[in-house]
Amino acid sequence: MEESRSRLYQGNEACVEGAIAAGMRFFAGYPITPSTEIAELCSVRLPQVGGTFIQMEDEIASMAAVCGASLAGLKAMTATSGPGFSLKQENIGFAAEAEIPCVIVNVQRVGPSTGMPTSPAQGDLMQARWGRHGDQEIVVLSPAYVDEVYSLTIEAFNIAEELRTPVILLMDEVVGHLREKVTLPKPGDLVIKDRKKPVPGSRYLPYAPGEGEDGDVPPLAAFGDGFRFHVTGLTHGPDGFPTNSPSVGEPQIKRINSKISSRREKLCKAEELFTEDADILVVSFGSSARSAKKAVKDLRAVGVKVGLLRLITLWPFPEHVIQRIAAGKLKAVIVPEMNLGQLAREVRRCLDGRAPVIGVNRVAGKLIEPADVIRAVQEVK
């Protein structure tokens, strides 16, 4: 690409460019509104950089192919929306259990079920966290701006590679279809992370924790590199082979959880505005947070002591950030979101009664307006 330059990108387009900049060389997908542009652009862009795009026969197969390609050494991604996200869950769980780095993009639309395919929602916040069976921590990032889609897609790949884990980029239709200015960093300015690899010729235990910092994330060989290792979705020991022994299985299951939960503070990114002296806090994410930001700025302009916490990392949940802000005196916490209170429920859990949590909710495809948030704040006063 040419040197640093600004241009107009659609959110879905910025996701593809960010992924390619991060080193994505494999994409498997299935058409679904409002994420389809991501697949279409990958079909154009990937072969231009020597990568591979494939439109699979269904959503499940796309997620499976992504896992296979990643195990064969490529950085891999898929993209979908609500119904497809539901279908992919089993194989996302496989990626978590088998510790396969990959990125899953969900451009959220209105649900339940087929819902409103072309309209925005944020109703998959909890599904992203809890949609699979069994215990597994998962990293979920949520951009609100098109330039942030670009940088967070790179970040998603970096985290996936560093922690050998699936990472979900939870977008919404507004951000996916919005066009905004993006200033592309110069390739040399990008920070790109790659998975640790085992030392050639060494005895390779693909699930054995090692020493030191990041020792809880074992290196990952690629199929064909000569290590001849085994990968399974069955609970397994350090060698990767199935076990029914609780004393072998429990550390494995705990490790795939703790490698994420123990890095909560490092993983959690958020934007704060006027939170130092706020007596009312607005917590939001994705496109709703843009409306919240406008509301907070307008209210500050007329002297209302309101602050904004925009969550960029949704999971692991930034409870430490919320608790720090709530250590001051908060009269109320307002949570605007395009669902019926999924984030509010989590915020309430973190505050544990320290302040009332008031939801501002829309669910039928209309973006929350700044006026909705302003009204909620004024009702507190």
Add this chain to the structure above:
Amino acid sequence: MGSDLTKYLRVEKLPHIWCAGCGHGIVTQAIVRAIDELGLDPAKVTIVSGIGCSSRAPGYMNFDTLHTTHGRAIAFATGVKLARPELKVIVITGDGDAAAIGGNHLIHAARRNIDLTVVCYNNSIYGMTSGQYSPVTPLGSFASTAPYGMVERPFDLCELVMGAGGTFVARSTTYHARHLTNVIKQAIQHKGFSFVDALSQCPTYFGRRNNMKDALAMLNWYKENAVSRDDWAKMPPAERGSKFPIGVFRDEEAPEYCETYRKVIEKAMEEVGAK
């Protein structure tokens, strides 16, 4: 005697989980023997499986091995193959895995003609879950979920894969172990999608419910009912009864998917001046 095959096995992982008399060890041996006779570099062979009795085989095989989710082995294998086309990718699947929950992936991989070798350990029953009927359980047979006899019409998996465009399609049985090895060899050598329907006895859950008390009875049944493809073609339909054909039903050349996509990459790179 051929060469020592244990070098292709993870002998420390034995004994295997299969029941006494199960045919899956014979099919696994046939695959390993085929790899040996072809002289493939074990570091360049990846074996992918789904869920079920058959799909435990890769755990005992000393290659890069991937034991995936139910029905999805072919889709995972598609990702592996596209990422590293130089690898030989062999899929081990069962009849429930390949033809029921994974039927969609089977037909689409055949349609694409991607260079995978799929060996279906076909015992016409769900063994792992103790004997429910599968899409290939013969009409009238008994299963734990067909207590009054099977009422659904079965798939002929070879016909299915040929209908979907598979370019190499063959069938053999555990009784015909040498023949089975040979068709697997041909399948691995074939460039494009290859499918081997490997009939494998399940005395525990199929045989005992269907008047074949042990493995020997089932192997005898294969012996008596299998006829060569050419004999089958000459056989009047009225005489076919419970008999079935074995052999190579299709061996055709067609553009292979990875090679075709390689040309897409070359064209795209040329257009943007990356080459």
Add this chain to the structure above:
Amino acid sequence: MRKEFRLAGAGGQGLISASIILAEAIASRTDLYVAQTQSYGPESRGGSSRGDVIVSDSQVDYPEVTNPEYLLVMTQDACSTYAKDLAPGGVLIADSTYVKEIPSVNGTVKSYPISERAREMGREIVANMIGLGILAGLTGVVSLEVLEEAVMERLPKSTWDLNKKALRHGFEVGMQMAGGGEEVGEGTRA
């Protein structure tokens, strides 16, 4: 500074495309921030069509256009639907080829036979470029040169000449409108 633009008409009039070219020109060749959205769904098949652009000197927060300062309407339907949303003191630009009745608005109304002029130039399909040119000439938000560059980036080469001609014509009309010059055409005014 935050200015909202809405370009509304019928599917096939190229208004979404015009809104993208406007946004592209601002994004790649000015220091301003820009956010472009459009109507999706059944509306985008035939029926009505709409492209929205927000221009700002700081990052755009709320990304949707609610009360455009500049509203270009190229069908009677679009005019009837959106005229009431015009921001107080805003400018409504109507394509008098198709817009015959303009509801009373709390702003300025400018009319010009956009589609008719495009037809005279050779193809009605370039009416969107005349409309875009008017918006640019009227507001000064981007220069003609910058818009022309964006056209050349987004549209096929075979269409450049005619599109640029239409753009230039629109730009001149827009500048005249800005100068308080003649309001061409007719319409009911506030």
